Amino acid sequence: MDTITSYLSSLTAEHYFFFLFAIVAIASSLEVVMQRSPLYSAIALVFTMASLAANFVLLKAQFLAAIQIIVYAGAIIVLFVFVIMLLNVRAEESRLDRFGALRFIAVPSALVLFLGAFAAIRFSNLDTLSPSPASAAAGTTERIAELMFTKYLLPFEAASVLIMMAIVGALVLASRARDVEAEMAAIEAPAESEAPLPEPEDRLEEVEVS
Amino acid sequence: MLPITNFILLSAVIFSIGAVGVFFKRNIITILLCIELMLNAANLAFVAFASYFGDSTGQLFVFIVMTVAAAEAAVGLGLVIAIFRNRETLNVDEANILKL
Amino acid sequence: MTVEGTGLAVFVSTAVPSAVDLLAEVRDLAMPEIIVSVFACLALLVAAGAGPRHQRLAGWASLGGTALGLVSVVSIWIAQGRTLPRIGLAGMYVVDEFALLFKGIAVVAAAVTIAISMRFLTEERTERGEYYALVLFATVGMMLVPSGADLLSLFIALELMSLSVYVLVGYLRGDGRSNEAAMKYFLLGAFSSGVLLYGMSLVYGVAGSTRLVDLAVALPQAISANGDLVLLVGVGVALLVAGLAFKVAAAPFHVWAPDAYEGAPTPVTAFMSVGVKAASFALLVRILVDGLGPLRAAVESGWPGWDLSVGVLAAVAMTWGNLAALTQKNAKRLLAYSAVAHSGYALLGVVAGNRMGYTGLVLYIVVYVAMNFGAFAVLIALRRGTIAGDGIEDFRGLAARAPGMAALMTVFMLGLGGIPPTAGFVGKFYLFAALVETGDRWLVALAALALVNTAISAYYYLLFVKAMYADADEAGAPALATSPGLLAVVVVSGVLTLAVGVYPQPVIAVSGAAAERLEPAPGPKPTRNSAERAAPGGRAR
Numbered sequence: 105m106d107t108i109t110s111y112l113s114s115l116t117a118e119h120y121f122f123f124l125f126a127i128v129a130i131a132s133s134l135e136v137v138m139q140r141s142p143l144y145s146a147i148a149l150v151f152t153m154a155s156l157a158a159n160f161v162l163l164k165a166q167f168l169a170a171i172q173i174i175v176y177a178g179a180i181i182v183l184f185v186f187v188i189m190l191l192n193v194r195a196e197e198s199r200l201d202r203f204g205a206l207r208f209i210a211v212p213s214a215l216v217l218f219l220g221a222f223a224a225i226r227f228s229n230l231d232t233l234s235p236s237p238a239s240a241a242a243g244t245t246e247r248i249a250e251l252m253f254t255k256y257l258l259p260f261e262a263a264s265v266l267i268m269m270a271i272v273g274a275l276v277l278a279s280r281a282r283d284v285e286a287e288m289a290a291i292e293a294p295a296e297s298e299a300p301l302p303e304p305e306d307r308l309e310e311v312e313v314s
Numbered sequence: 315m316l317p318i319t320n321f322i323l324l325s326a327v328i329f330s331i332g333a334v335g336v337f338f339k340r341n342i343i344t345i346l347l348c349i350e351l352m353l354n355a356a357n358l359a360f361v362a363f364a365s366y367f368g369d370s371t372g373q374l375f376v377f378i379v380m381t382v383a384a385a386e387a388a389v390g391l392g393l394v395i396a397i398f399r400n401r402e403t404l405n406v407d408e409a410n411i412l413k414l
Numbered sequence: 415m416t417v418e419g420t421g422l423a424v425f426v427s428t429a430v431p432s433a434v435d436l437l438a439e440v441r442d443l444a445m446p447e448i449i450v451s452v453f454a455c456l457a458l459l460v461a462a463g464a465g466p467r468h469q470r471l472a473g474w475a476s477l478g479g480t481a482l483g484l485v486s487v488v489s490i491w492i493a494q495g496r497t498l499p500r501i502g503l504a505g506m507y508v509v510d511e512f513a514l515l516f517k518g519i520a521v522v523a524a525a526v527t528i529a530i531s532m533r534f535l536t537e538e539r540t541e542r543g544e545y546y547a548l549v550l551f552a553t554v555g556m557m558l559v560p561s562g563a564d565l566l567s568l569f570i571a572l573e574l575m576s577l578s579v580y581v582l583v584g585y586l587r588g589d590g591r592s593n594e595a596a597m598k599y600f601l602l603g604a605f606s607s608g609v610l611l612y613g614m615s616l617v618y619g620v621a622g623s624t625r626l627v628d629l630a631v632a633l634p635q636a637i638s639a640n641g642d643l644v645l646l647v648g649v650g651v652a653l654l655v656a657g658l659a660f661k662v663a664a665a666p667f668h669v670w671a672p673d674a675y676e677g678a679p680t681p682v683t684a685f686m687s688v689g690v691k692a693a694s695f696a697l698l699v700r701i702l703v704d705g706l707g708p709l710r711a712a713v714e715s716g717w718p719g720w721d722l723s724v725g726v727l728a729a730v731a732m733t734w735g736n737l738a739a740l741t742q743k744n745a746k747r748l749l750a751y752s753a754v755a756h757s758g759y760a761l762l763g764v765v766a767g768n769r770m771g772y773t774g775l776v777l778y779i780v781v782y783v784a785m786n787f788g789a790f791a792v793l794i795a796l797r798r799g800t801i802a803g804d805g806i807e808d809f810r811g812l813a814a815r816a817p818g819m820a821a822l823m824t825v826f827m828l829g830l831g832g833i834p835p836t837a838g839f840v841g842k843f844y845l846f847a848a849l850v851e852t853g854d855r856w857l858v859a860l861a862a863l864a865l866v867n868t869a870i871s872a873y874y875y876l877l878f879v880k881a882m883y884a885d886a887d888e889a890g891a892p893a894l895a896t897s898p899g900l901l902a903v904v905v906v907s908g909v910l911t912l913a914v915g916v917y918p919q920p921v922i923a924v925s926g927a928a929a930e931r932l933e934p935a936p937g938p939k940p941t942r943n944s945a946e947r948a949a950p951g952g953r954a955r
Contacts, residue, residue, distance in 0.1 A: 122316055126324045133328050133351050137335035142343045149347050152328070156358055159321065163365040168357075168376055175380055180350070180387050187391045188343055191398050218330035220652075224645035225322045242370045248377065255504040256374045257436065258444075262558060262570045263381040265451055269551040269574060270385035272458060273581035276544045277392035277596075322619070329612050336605050345601055352608035359615035367622050372615075375566050375624065379611065382573045386604055389577050393584055393600055397593045 122162055129155040146184045153177040165243035321362035329355035342397070346390050353383050436503075442494070443502045443509050446486040446517055447557050450524075453479025454550035461543020472543025473532050476550050480525035483553075487517045499931060501563055505625055508563040515776065515928040516696045519783055520556035523689030524549050526787050529899030530794050531681040537797060537895055538586060538679065545585060549685065552578035556689055560696035565614045565624040565705070572610075572661070572697055576603050579690055583678040595677020602660065602670040610657030616650030617706075626705035634708045644717055651709060654701060655723050661694040664727045664761060665734035668754045672738075675750030680797060680804065683746055684790035687753045688783050695760060695779055702764065703772075703932050710767060725765045729860060731758030732867045739874050745793055746804045748874060749786075752830060755871060756782060759845055762864060766848035766857065772929035773922065774844030780921060781837035781914055785829040788907030791900050792823045798895035809881040816894055820882045822908035829911045831875040832868045837914035840922075842868060 132151035139145045153176050160169035241247055252260050332351030339345050357376045364372025440448070453476060460472040491514045494500065499510030527549055535541035555575025562568035580603060584596025618624050620643055621632035637644050659667040675683045702710075702720060711719040735755030742748035760782075763775025796803030813820040829838035842864075849861035914921050 118316055122320060126320070129324060130327055130331075133331045136344075136347055136351055137331055137338065139344075142341050142347070145344050145347050149350060152351065153354060156354055159324070159358060160361055162316065163321065163361050165361045165365060165373055165376075168361060168373055171377065171380060172357075175384070176354075180380075180384050183387055183391060184343065184347065187394060191395070215330075215334075218326060220645075221326040221330070221649050222323065224649045225319060225326055227642055227645060242364060242368050243373055247370055248373060251370050251374055252377070254432070256378075256506065256566065258503045258506040259374070259378050259564075259566045259570045262554075262567065262574060263378055265551065265554055266385050266570065266574045266577065267381065268455070269548065269578050270388045272544055272547060272551070273577060274388040274392035276542070276548065276581055277389070277584055277587065278395040325615075329608075332608070333605075336601070342597060342601070346604070349601075349604045349608055352605070353611060356608065356611040356615045359612065359619065363615065363619035363622075369622065371566070371624050372618060375569075375614075375618070378566060378570055382570065382607075385573070385577055389580055390600055390604070393580070393593070393596055396584060396587045397597060400587065400590055400593050 118162060121158065125155040125158040125162075128152075129159070142188050143185065146181055146188060149184075150177045150181050153181065160243075163243070167243055167245045167248050318362055318366050322359055325355040325358040325362070327355075328352075328358070342394055343391075346387070349386075350383060353379055439502045442490075443500060443507060443561075445490070446483045446521070447554050449486055450479055450483045450521070450550050450554050450557065453482070454547045454554065457543055457547040457550060461547065464543065469541045469543045470532055473528055473541075473546045476546035477525060477528050479550060480521050480528065480553070483521045483557075484518060484525070487514055487521060490514060505627075506564045506567045507561050509561060510931055511928040512696070512699070512776070512931060513560040515780075515924065516560035516692060517557045519692045519780065520553050520689055523556070523685060523692070523783065523787075524553040526791075526903050527681050527685040527689070529897075530684065530787075530791050530903055531679075533895055533897035533900060534679065534681050534794050534797060540586060540588075545582070548578050548582050548585075552582065552685070552689070556693035559693045560700065562697070562700055563626055563704075565618065565626070565629075565701075568697060568700060569607075569611065569614065572693075573607060575690065575693055576607065576661075579682070579686060582682045582685070583674055585682065586679055589677075591677040592679065593677075595674045599670050599674035599678075606657045606660030606667070609653050609660070613650045613653030613657060616646055617654065620647050620650065626700065629705040630707050633706065634713050637713050644713070647709070648717060651706060651720055652723070654706070655720055655727070658694070658698045658701065659727050662691065662698055662757045662761075663694075663754050664731040664757045665754055666730060667727075668731070668735070668757075671754055672747050672750040675753070676744055676747045676804075680746065680790060680794045683749075684787055684794075687749065687790070688786050691753065691757070692779050692783065695775070699764065699772075699775070699932060703767075721765060721767065724761055725856070725860060728758045728761035728765055729863055731755065731761065732864060733758075736867050736870045736874075739871070742874075743806060744804055745806050745808070745878075748806070749789065749793075752871065752874070753786075755867065756830075758867075759842065759864060762845045762849055762860065765860065766845070766852055768848055768851060769926075769929065770844060770851055771848035772932040773926045774841065774848050776928045777844055777918075777922060777925035778841035780925060781829070781841045781911070784907045784910040784914070785826050785836075785838055788822060788904055788911065789826040789830065791903045791907065792819055792826070795819065795894040795896050795900060795904075798892055801892065806877060806881055807885075809878055810885040812882040819894065819904065822904050823882060824879050825908050825911050827875040827878050829915070831872045833872065835912070835915040837911045837918070837921075840915060840918040844922075 129152050132148045132155065135148035136145045136152065139148060153172055157169045157172040157177070160166075160172060329352055332348045332355060335348030335351065336345055339348060357379055360372040360375050360379075364370060364375075456479070457472040457476045460475050461469060464471050490509065491511070494509070495511075498514075499508055501508045528546055531545065531549075532541070535545065552575050555571050555573070555578065558571030559568060559575065562571055580596055580600040583599050584592055586592035614624070617629060617633070620636050621629045623629065623632060633647060637647060656667065660670075663671040675686065678686065702724070706720060709719050710721050713719065732755050735751045735753070735758060739748050739751035739755065742751060756778075760775055760778050763771040763773075763778065765771070766774075793804060796808050801808065809823070812823070825836060829836035832838045832842040846861045846864055849857045849864075852858075
C-alpha cells in the first residue's frame with residue numbers, strides 16, 4: 105500500500121495526461137477494429153488521432169500535433185467518412201473468412217509480434233535515454249520548415265510528385281468525366297444503354313477481396 | 315518529459331491492434347482504417363524518438379508519412395469507388411450516381 | 415521563438431547562394447528523375463488536350479521522356495564515372511554505378527511497357543493518356559529508390575512507385591478481375607508499407623539517425639554499448655525484412671502476387687514483374703546491405719543476423735514458387751509463381767554476400783528483364799479481339815502460325831529455365847557459384863536446393879514449348895495483335911537473351927562495376943562519406 109501511495113504521489117500532471125490519452129488511444133483503436141459499422145470505425149479513428157496529437161504535445165512536437173488534427177483527423181478521415189456516406193456502406197457481417205487460412209497464421213503471428221515488441225521495448229533499457237536539451241526547439245514550425253527546405257528537400261519534392269500522382273490516380277480510377285469506353289460506345293452504337301437501377305441490397309461489404 | 319518507454323509501448327499496442335485488424339476485417343474501408351492505425355503507431359514512435367534525441371529527422375519523417383497517408387487514402391478510396399461501381403452499377407448514368 | 419538576425423537581407427545573403435549550389439547539385443545528380451517527371455506532366459497535358467481518339471500522342475510523348483531519361487542516365491555514368499559515388503542533397507541521395515544501372519533498368523522497363531501497351535490498350539478499348547503518365551510517375555519512384563541514401567527518401571520513393579502501380583493494376587475499371595487484383599495488391603502493399611515503416615521507426619530509435627551510413631555504424635555500436643538493445647534491433651530488423659519480402663514477393667509473403675499478376679492488364683504485369691521487382695531488389699540491397707550490413711551475421715552471441723532469415727526466405731520462395739507454378743493453367747499466374755521463384759534465386763546473391771554474389775544478383779536482374787519482357791510481349795500479342803489469350807492452351811500451334819514468335823518464345827522459356835546457351839544460365843551460374851564459393855556448409859546445401867529447383871522449373875517452362883510445337887491449333891483463330899513496338903521488344907529481348915548467353919563478358923563487367931561498392935570490405939566498413947556522419951549517430955546509452 106505504501107508503494108502505491110508513494111508511486112501515486114510521485115506522479116505529475118504529465119503522467120496523468122499521458123495515461124488519460126493513452127487509455128483513450130488504446131480504447132478508440134480497439135473500437136476501430138471491433139466496430140462493425142465502417143462509419144463508427146472512422147469516427148473512433150478520429151479519437152485515436154486526437155489523443156495521439158495530445159501525446160505529440162507531451163513530446164513537444166507542437167507542429168505535428170496541429171498537423172495531426174488539421175490534416176490527418178480533419179481531412180483524411182473526413183475523406184473516408186465522405187466516401188462511406190457516399191456509398192452508403194453499412195455494417196459488415198461478422199463472418200471472418202477473408203484470406204482464408206492465412207488468418208490462422210496472421211493472428212498468432214501478430215500476437216507474437218506484439219509480445220516480442222513488448223518484451224523488446226520493456227527490457228531494452230530505453231529509459232537510460234534522457235530527453236535531449238535540444239528537444240524543446242525540435243518540434244517548432246520554424247525548425248521543421250527550415251529543415252524541410254534545406255536538408256530534406258528531396259523527400260519534400262518527391263512528396264509533391266506523389267501527390268500529383270495520387271490526384272491523377274484517383275481520377276483514373278474514379279472519374280467518369282472522360283470515359284473512352286463510353287465515348288467510343290456512344291460514337292458506334294448510340295442510345296441503347298438502359299442502365300438497370302442499383303439494387304439496394306448487396307453493397308460494398310459483399311465484395312470479396314480474397 | 316516522461317520515460318520514453320511509455321510512448322513506445324503505446325505505439326506497439328496501437329500497431330498490433332491495427333495489424334490484427336487488417337486480417338480480421340472484411341470491409342475494404344475498415345481495412346484501410348486499420349492500416350491508418352499502423353501508420354499512426356509508427357508516427358508516434360518516430361515523434362517519441364525524435365523528441366528524445368532532440369533531432370527533427372523523426373518529425374520530418376512523420377510529416378512525409380502523413381503526406382503518403384493522404385495519397386494512399388485518395389488512391390484507396392478511388393479503388394473503392396471503382397469496385398463499387400463495377401459490382402453494383404456497371405452502367406449507371408449521372409442520375410443514379412446522385413441518387414447514391 | 416526567434417532566430418537572431420532574422421531579416422530579409424540576411425535571408426537573401428544566405429539563401430540565394432545555397433539555392434544556387436543546390437540547383438547545381440540537382441542538375442548533376444538528379445537530372446534523369448527531373449526529365450521523367452516533367453514528361454509525366456507533359457503527358458498529362460497532352461492527354462487533357464487531345465481528343466479521345468488521339469490519346470496515343472501522350473504515349474509517344476512518354477516514350478520520348480524515357481529516351482531522354484536514358485540518355486541522361488548514361489551521360490551521368492560517362493561524365494562522372496570517375497567521381498562516383500557521389501552523395502548529395504544533404505546526404506539524402508547517392509549516385510553510384512549500382513544506382514545508375516537500376517535507373518537505367520527502370521527507364522528501359524518504362525519504355526518497353528509503353529511500347530507494348532499501345533496496341534493492347536486499343537484492343538481493350540481503353541487508351542487514355544493518363545495511363546502513360548502513371549507509368550512515368552512509377553518510373554520516377556523506381557529511379558529514386560536505388561539512389562536512396564536515407565530511410566526517408568527510400569520510403570517516399572517506394573510509395574511513389576507502389577501507389578502508381580496500384581492504380582495501373584486497377585486501370586481496366588470495367589474488368590472485375592482488374593479491380594480485385596488492384597484491391598488485393600493495394601491492401602497488402604499498404605500493409606507491408608506499414609510494417610516497413612514501423613521497422614524503420616524502431617531502427618531509428620536505436621541508431622538516432624535515418625541515414626544508411628549512420629545506421630551501419632550506430633547499430634552495432636549501440637548494441638555493444640547496451641546489450642539489451644539487441645531485442646529492439648531484432649524486432650526492427652525482422653519487421654524490415656518482412657516488409658521487404660512483401661515487396662519483392664518472396665514466399666511466404668507473396669500472397670498478393672498471383673492475383674495481382676493475373677488480374678492486371680498484361681503490360682502492367684510485365685512492368686510489375688520487371689520494373690517493380692528490380693526497384694524492390696534495389697530497395698532491399700540498400701537497406702539490408704548498405705544500412706544493416708554489419709548485422710548480416712550475429713553481432714551478439716545467441717542472436718542470428720539477418721542472413722539466416724533471408725536465406726530461409728530464398729529457400730522457401732524458390733521451392734514454393736516452383737511447386738505452385740507446376741499446377742497453373744493461366745500463363746500470367748504461372749509467370750507470377752515463376753517470378754516468386756526468381757525472387758528466391760536473386761536473394762541467393764544477397765545471402766552469399768560476396769563479390770560474386772552481388773555481381774550475380776545484378777546480372778540476374780538485368781537478364782531477367784530481357785527474358786521476362788520478351789515472354790510477356792509474346793503473351794500480349796495473343797490478346798486480340800475476343801480472345802483473352804492468357805491460358806497456356808492459347809499457345810497451341812503458335813509454331814505453325816508465327817514461327818519466328820514461337821522460336822523466340824522458346825528462347826525466353828529456356829532462358830527463364832536457366833538452360834544454356836541463354837542468358838538465364840549465366841545469371842544462375844553466378845548466383846549458385848557464389849554460394850559454393852563461400853564454402854559454408856549450409857550455403858552449399860542451399861545451392862544444391864536451387865539446382866533441384868531449376869530442374870523442377872524446366873518442366874513448366876517446357877510446357878509452353880510443347881504447346882507451341884506439338885499441339886495442334888484450333889482452326890480460324892485470328893491473327894496475332896502485333897505492333898512495330900511490340901515486335902521490336904520481342905526481337906531485341908530474344909537477341910539479348912541469346913547474345914548474353916553466348917558472350918556474357920560485357921554484361922558481367924557492367925554488373926560487376928555496379929556491384930563493386932556493395933562488397934563487404936574486410937574489417938570495419940569503409941566510410942562512404944565520413945563528413946556526413948558527424949551528427950547524432952552512435953549515441954552511447
